[in-house]
Amino acid sequence: MGVMPKWADVVLVPLISLIIAALLSALLILAIGESPIAALKLMIEGTLLRSSGWGYMLYYTTNFIFTGLAVSVAFHAALFNIGGEGQAMMGGLGVALVCLFIPWPHWTFAIIGASLGAAFFGMIWAGLPAYLQAKRGSHIVITTIMFNFIAAGVLNFFLVGALKPKGSMDPATANFPAATHLPTFEDMAGLLGLEKMFRAAPANVSFFLALVACVLVWFLIWRTPLGYEIRAMGKSEPAARYAGIGSVKIIMVAMMISGALSGMMAINTTQGESERLILNFTEGAGFIGIAVALMGRSHPLGVFLAALLFGFLYQGGAELALWTKIPRELIVVIQALVILFTGALTLMVRGPLERLFLSLRRRR
Amino acid sequence: MDFLTLLQVLDSSLRLATPLLLACLAGLFSERAGIFDIGLEGKMLAAAFLSAAIAATTGSVWLGLLAGVGAALLLSAIHGLASITLRGDQIISGVAINFLAAGLTVVISQDWFGQGGRTPPLLAGGRFEPLDLPGAVPAKEISEAGPFRQLYSELLSGHSLLVYVALLMVPVTWFVLYKTRFGLRLRAVGENPAAVDTAGISVVGLRYAAVGICGVLCGIAGAYMATALQAGFVKDMSAGRGFIALAALIFAKWRPWYALGACLLFGFFFAVDNRFQNILLPAWAMSGVLFALGLGLFAYVRHKTLLDRIVLGGLGLGLAIVAALITLSSLSAGLGSMIKIPVVFIQSLPYVLTVVVLAGFVGKAIPPRSGGVAYVKEK
Numbered sequence: 001m002g003v004m005p006k007w008a009d010v011v012l013v014p015l016i017s018l019i020i021a022a023l024l025s026a027l028l029i030l031a032i033g034e035s036p037i038a039a040l041k042l043m044i045e046g047t048l049l050r051s052s053g054w055g056y057m058l059y060y061t062t063n064f065i066f067t068g069l070a071v072s073v074a075f076h077a078a079l080f081n082i083g084g085e086g087q088a089m090m091g092g093l094g095v096a097l098v099c100l101f102i103p104w105p106h107w108t109f110a111i112i113g114a115s116l117g118a119a120f121f122g123m124i125w126a127g128l129p130a131y132l133q134a135k136r137g138s139h140i141v142i143t144t145i146m147f148n149f150i151a152a153g154v155l156n157f158f159l160v161g162a163l164k165p166k167g168s169m170d171p172a173t174a175n176f177p178a179a180t181h182l183p184t185f186e187d188m189a190g191l192l193g194l195e196k197m198f199r200a201a202p203a204n205v206s207f208f209l210a211l212v213a214c215v216l217v218w219f220l221i222w223r224t225p226l227g228y229e230i231r232a233m234g235k236s237e238p239a240a241r242y243a244g245i246g247s248v249k250i251i252m253v254a255m256m257i258s259g260a261l262s263g264m265m266a267i268n269t270t271q272g273e274s275e276r277l278i279l280n281f282t283e284g285a286g287f288i289g290i291a292v293a294l295m296g297r298s299h300p301l302g303v304f305l306a307a308l309l310f311g312f313l314y315q316g317g318a319e320l321a322l323w324t325k326i327p328r329e330l331i332v333v334i335q336a337l338v339i340l341f342t343g344a345l346t347l348m349v350r351g352p353l354e355r356l357f358l359s360l361r362r363r364r
Numbered sequence: 365m366d367f368l369t370l371l372q373v374l375d376s377s378l379r380l381a382t383p384l385l386l387a388c389l390a391g392l393f394s395e396r397a398g399i400f401d402i403g404l405e406g407k408m409l410a411a412a413f414l415s416a417a418i419a420a421t422t423g424s425v426w427l428g429l430l431a432g433v434g435a436a437l438l439l440s441a442i443h444g445l446a447s448i449t450l451r452g453d454q455i456i457s458g459v460a461i462n463f464l465a466a467g468l469t470v471v472i473s474q475d476w477f478g479q480g481g482r483t484p485p486l487l488a489g490g491r492f493e494p495l496d497l498p499g500a501v502p503a504k505e506i507s508e509a510g511p512f513r514q515l516y517s518e519l520l521s522g523h524s525l526l527v528y529v530a531l532l533m534v535p536v537t538w539f540v541l542y543k544t545r546f547g548l549r550l551r552a553v554g555e556n557p558a559a560v561d562t563a564g565i566s567v568v569g570l571r572y573a574a575v576g577i578c579g580v581l582c583g584i585a586g587a588y589m590a591t592a593l594q595a596g597f598v599k600d601m602s603a604g605r606g607f608i609a610l611a612a613l614i615f616a617k618w619r620p621w622y623a624l625g626a627c628l629l630f631g632f633f634f635a636v637d638n639r640f641q642n643i644l645l646p647a648w649a650m651s652g653v654l655f656a657l658g659l660g661l662f663a664y665v666r667h668k669t670l671l672d673r674i675v676l677g678g679l680g681l682g683l684a685i686v687a688a689l690i691t692l693s694s695l696s697a698g699l700g701s702m703i704k705i706p707v708v709f710i711q712s713l714p715y716v717l718t719v720v721v722l723a724g725f726v727g728k729a730i731p732p733r734s735g736g737v738a739y740v741k742e743k
Binding site: 028031032033080082127128131132134135136137138139141142143145146147149150153154156157161248252287290294325326327329330331332333334335336337339340343344345346347348 | 464466
């Protein structure tokens with residue numbers, strides 16, 4: 001079947017796509033009249049050579065791991081969950097309700113409660129489109145897009161209405177009680193005796209929660225019967241149905257897990273960073289999950305690496321916007337190119353590679 | 365609300381529906397040929413930017429329109445290359461195009477104009493001006509005119525050329541799709557490309573033509589937003605209109621005349637949302653409607669499977685709880701008291717209605733059969 005060895009498929013194809021995206025972005029930077037090399041140097045200095053840079057990068061990475069895993073789980077069932085953004089917004093609502101209305105004694109309990117709240121709300125928001133796909137045949141891409149907009153409406157409704165403290169002007173909830181605040185990397189470094197590390201950076205313990213989620217998703221997809229059923233459905237629905245795997249169940253379960261993962265992104269941003277629920281806290285992370293999942297080939301390890309890369313790009317992009325005249329939106333262009341080359345134009349990368357490997361094999 | 369206010373709301377509905385209608389017809393051509401297009405939003409945005417940028421620098425709105433169409437066509441070409449020639453995933457390609465437009469428009473406009481991602485405001489020659497139809501009453505005297513004169517002058521006259529172009533595109537689209545050979549082939553290629561191929565007609569050619577028409581219409585839609593509806597480009601100015609157009613397309617079940625109706629309806633929601641900050645309804649009516657909807661759902665799922673009962677029953681329960689909350693909160697003021705409908709409710713209505721239609725509870729929407737599937741010629 002495969003013309004290429006597996007390593008080439010898993011490593012070379014995303015890598016070449018990334019290089020093409022990087023080259024095109026470099027051309028764009030040149031066209032603006034800046035130097036791509038200086039820009040890259042600036043990005044590395046502001047991200048990898050300072051501990052607070054790492055703190056910002058890992059904060060973004062945490063978001064992207066959650067949303068990337070969410071898109072990946074759905075991809076395994078051949079479903080395209082484009083609704084990560086809306087599911088994350090609802091997750092934020094779950095986090096806010098749990099943190100505001102339950103008197104938590106300590107953050108360790110609060111993070112468990114908030115995870116459950118976020119996962120539950122995200123799950124419901126993915127469950128409805130899943131139900132409509134499974135039982136009524138409504139195209140899940142369209143319904144999840146619509147649910148993104150409806151979620152924005154719901155969030156807006158609560159933040160300018162019921163959840164806004166009296167007398168406040170911002171569309172945001174009250175600050176969460178101090179007992180729910182998560183330790184940041186700065187606090188943790190302080191405990192280890194490393195003062196002045198990660199100063200003022202937003203990365204917090206939920207990064208480790210994201211790592212745990214990576215391991216759990218890997219275990220679920222490749223080590224459990226349910227994961228097997230999800231993958232079987234994704235490869236061939238008729239074959240899976242013939243083997244007695246119910247498509248309704250798999251669509252529901254895969255999408256609900258996906259929604260729960262998207263929703264859990266809100267722990268990092270809402271409980272960990274802003275410590276209250278604000279509008280637009282998702283900042284497009286739900287969509288970046290698509291790029292992350294495509295780049296990481298829907299494997300948790302790949303998702304982790306791709307999320308690191310995008311975390312680097314986001315923090316680096318902020319540095320660029322600060323010091324040069326390259327706007328932050330350059331990162332959106334890079335993200336678009338990555339999605340384009342790893343998701344839609346794969347044949348353009350894969351075709352020549354396959355021919356190369358074929359001719360190598362013939363020569364042998 | 366008097367007659368003139370109603371006319372003004374309808375007038376603004378028409379203006380706000382125009383970009384939706386153009387984008388919706390664009391999507392109609394593409395999707396009827398079997399190419400899903402999530403990238404309407406991005407194409408409109410790119411066209412809005414380039415048309416405003418060129419109109420601002422040259423002072424000619426026509427050059428701006430041309431440039432806008434060019435920008436949308438370029439993105440269409442990428443979509444065509446990805447989804448027709450390279451048989452890639454059409455949805456992912458559309459997502460990428462949306463991001464590409466969102467990023468590039470800001471990066472380029474920042475470089476060209478340095479105004480934080482906007483173009484300079486357009487002056488007289490750089491905009492499509494409203495056209496006054498013959499015999500229309502000027503705005504100052506309109507309140508004294510009779511109802512028919514008011515209807516003619518306020519609603520039909522005084523729009524920019526592109527509004528009339530958009531309206532004209534509806535019968536044109538209908539004619540092209542249903543009364544010409546090209547249209548028959550285009551529809552066939554979205555239903556059964558193998559049959560079209562067997563008849564010796566190029567599937568690839570037809571699909572590129574459809575994607576091209578889609579680009580032109582999206583280009584006009586974007587140019588309308590930046591040079592007629594508003595005077596210049598601002599960052600993210602399409603604000604989800606491409607997705608609403610997609611919703612309207614499904615709401616219209618991929619038919620041109622229905623598309624006109626759907627876009628006017630969604631435009632009306634926009635206009636109502638712009639014009640009225642507070643829409644008041646008596647509490648009893650609001651909770652009554654919600655309660656009836658909830659009960660209806662309960663009755664519907666009584667003999668269905670467990671999953672149906674959990675999901676739809678849960679939805680019904682949610683509606684009943686909201687109804688109960690409204691009733692409780694208004695008890696002190698009496699059930700006849702007026703309650704404000706939240707603004708976001710009107711804003712979310714197009715999306716909710718689309719989901720209801722997609723779910724097939726009210727008239728099932730069936731997409732073209734080969735939509736989203738790349739055609740591989742048999743060897």
